[in-house]
Amino acid sequence: MNTNLEDIDTEADVEPVNEKSIEHVKSSRKAFSKLALELTDDELKSTGVQKMLLAEISRLESSEAKSESFRTKFHEADKDKAVLMEKEKTFIFSEILYSVSLTLGALLIGLVPSMTSNKLEIGVIGSLFVVGAIVAKVVKK
Numbered sequence: 001m002n003t004n005l006e007d008i009d010t011e012a013d014v015e016p017v018n019e020k021s022i023e024h025v026k027s028s029r030k031a032f033s034k035l036a037l038e039l040t041d042d043e044l045k046s047t048g049v050q051k052m053l054l055a056e057i058s059r060l061e062s063s064e065a066k067s068e069s070f071r072t073k074f075h076e077a078d079k080d081k082a083v084l085m086e087k088e089k090t091f092i093f094s095e096i097l098y099s100v101s102l103t104l105g106a107l108l109i110g111l112v113p114s115m116t117s118n119k120l121e122i123g124v125i126g127s128l129f130v131v132g133a134i135v136a137k138v139v140k141k
Helices: 041-045 047-114 119-140
Strands: none
Touching (some): 041 047, 047 119
């Protein structure tokens, strides 16, 4: 029995599939679907059966390698997604904090002319809120 997998053309026994018929075909090996799954010793000794089995083993090994590669890429993408979602939460929080600080500072500065006492303190506090919001926005970028 020749077990050298390099001599076998793995694509030789695959027929082209029409895209319209994909919905109706459940398996890419529909021609073999009604065959008995168990082989006798005489059938196993046949070189044709041996070549078919080796071709199937080769196809399954390549399919497994592709799925392992896909699984690895999926897990990497899943981790990247989780990291980006956490960064987005931080970004949203900083934007809310910026908006609140800027609004509160502008409100306090706007109230200063109508106040009769503590104008300087309220004006300084409002200015600190505005400046702090602007500095936080510039540093965040």
